[in-house]
Amino acid sequence: MATWLYQQGHAVGSSTEELCLKNQEWVREAHLAYLHAGAQVIETNSYAANREALARYGLERKTTRINRAAVQLARQAVEMAEADAFVVGSIGSIAAARVMTSNVEEFRDIFEEQAVALLHEGVDGLILETFFDLEELLLALDVVRPLVATSGVPIIAQCSLLDVERTRDGYLLSDAFYQLKEAGADMVGLNCRLGPAEVLRAMEKAVVPAGLSLSAFPNAGRPAIIDGEFAYKPNYQYFGDNAIKLWEQGVSLIGGCCGTTPEHIQAIAGAVAGLKRLPRINPEHTPRIEVFEREVVRFQQSEQPTIVELAEKRHTVIVEFDSPRDLNVERYVEGAHELYKAGADAITIADNSLATTRMSNMALGSIIKRELGIEPVVHVACRDRNLIGQQSHLMGLHALGINQILVITGDPARVGDLPGASTVFDMSSFDLIRMVKQLNQGIAFSGRPMNNQARFVCGAAFNPHVRNLEAAVARLERKVDAGADYIMTQPVYDVETMLAIREATAHLKVPIFIGIMPLTSTRNAEFLHNEVPGIKISQQSRERIKKFEGAAARAEGVEMCKELLDEAVKSYNGIYLITPFSYFEMTVELTKHVREITQVSSRASNF
CATH class of the missing domain: 3.20.20.220 (TIM Barrel)
Structure with a gap:
């Protein structure tokens, strides 16, 4: 949504999700463009419509309104296009590629608030997307799964990889898929960060548990600055060709993430039209499932004492x-x-x-x-x-x-x-x-x-x-x-x-x-005390150094420190x-x- 609006010359401003209230026509037009290109599933414009992300723009009190409006706009676009298409509610990672904190439990209420709003407005499914850390994705799934228990609304859980084999928090993709199935995901997959070739390579290496559906939404390659603006290569035919290769890997829901235009979706739709779903065949040499231990390790140098x-x-x-x-x-x-x-x-x-x-x-x-x-x-x-x-x-x-x-x-x-x-x-x-x-x-x-x-x-x-x-x-x-x-x-x-x-x-x-x-002088003492954060010098010390100048002041500064050191070595x-x-x-x-x-x-x- 954001990259498409940017390419259309729209001044999106701070929050793409706020457009669901402020510039609704832009959002509807974007949905319509992809539906006319052949999309059978569209996502709500709610990826970062969570309380923490919206708080950066003073919009946290509008969290529920924005999410419900996002669903309404997608539904309106489907009706206007007279399309046979599903509307899935998008819930993005709260960490959003930033460095993870040691505890993600604080995210529970944030995920629940967004999911409840989307479900209340009647989405056909939920997509948890762009999660770089499996632990955060599992927490989101743990929050959302009970909310859809009676409705039967499916949940798609998508990881984003910095490396083609592992999540950022060290899990093999095979292990991530296994844990997501155990946690109740109906479909697992990859989106964002990687282009078609790398997403394909990741899928070729992964072991997928039996009976689990697969999705893949690659980026339109790597962005570059062209004529002073971010842009992606117009690789539509390439995107369609790789859609066939993903289909051969057993991927049944194929789309695009950052940089993908209606032309990319049209290429996918044309490539896979009429194809029947293929069963997943895992690679013959399956990697063992492993998870890195995350406890703190203090290594010591062997050459000399630290x-x-x-x-x-x-x-x-x-x-x-x-x-x-x-x-x-x-x-x-x-x-x-x-x-x-x-x-x-x-x-x-x-x-x-x-x-x-x-x-x-x-x-x-x-x-x-x-x-x-x-x-x-x-x-x-x-x-x-x-x-x-x-x-x-x-x-x-x-x-x-x-x-x-x-x-x-x-x-x-x-x-x-x-x-x-x-x-x-x-x-x-x-x-x-x-x-x-x-x-x-x-x-x-x-x-x-x-x-x-x-x-x-x-x-x-x-x-x-x-x-x-x-x-x-x-x-x-x-x-x-x-x-x-x-x-x-x-x-x-x-x-x-x-x-x-x-x-x-x-x-x-x-x-x-x-x-x-x-201290080196009275000017030095006053500067440190009054202007440098994190330093405080007693009035007595400042008065003492004030009596000296030049080399004598530096000598007195040394003497004052010697007196401190005489006491310091008793405790430290x-x-x-x-x-x-x-x-x-x-x-x-x-x-x-x-x-x-x-x-x-x-x-x-x-x-």
């Missing part, structure tokens, strides 16, 4: 030293070497912090690991990369042997030095942590099995400078549940906050690295020192101080 393993045994120091904003890496390598000699266990490198452009932390991490033997901890922000870029980036880190990462949300692009840059945020930090752990299981973001398993040790950030510390800790617990192996806090500047964090997080079973960053094994600007000499001195006081305490404990 920062997590070290922190479980002794005081461990991570020093943040950000990559340069220019093209000169000599001073960076020098600083990293000095920090390593001072006793830093790892160097952590931010991912364009404050949305300010810096040299790639992957490149700098690779250099210090290869040339200096220093273990890098590379930050990975959600801000700059879409799902494709994120997986590619992580695969590159794996190839370079950089296995320790810190997942962060990232500051919005508009606050940085290129405010016109786009902010991506395809996923939250929770989602990215889960997907990193999925790579550790050898499963790609798409659900496709990979030839190896990653070994990422994945950290998460914690901001204690909030009004409600309890709520912040609850958010942190979610990150640990998602698979975070350790925590690094925003910098703290007083003992009281440091102890409050320790008490609030004592129940967590992962190491906490307490963040400490020296994990120390996270943050280098201000490029003054690595300051964190070199602080690293040495940690080593001196922890050696003293260690010796004292031996007596």
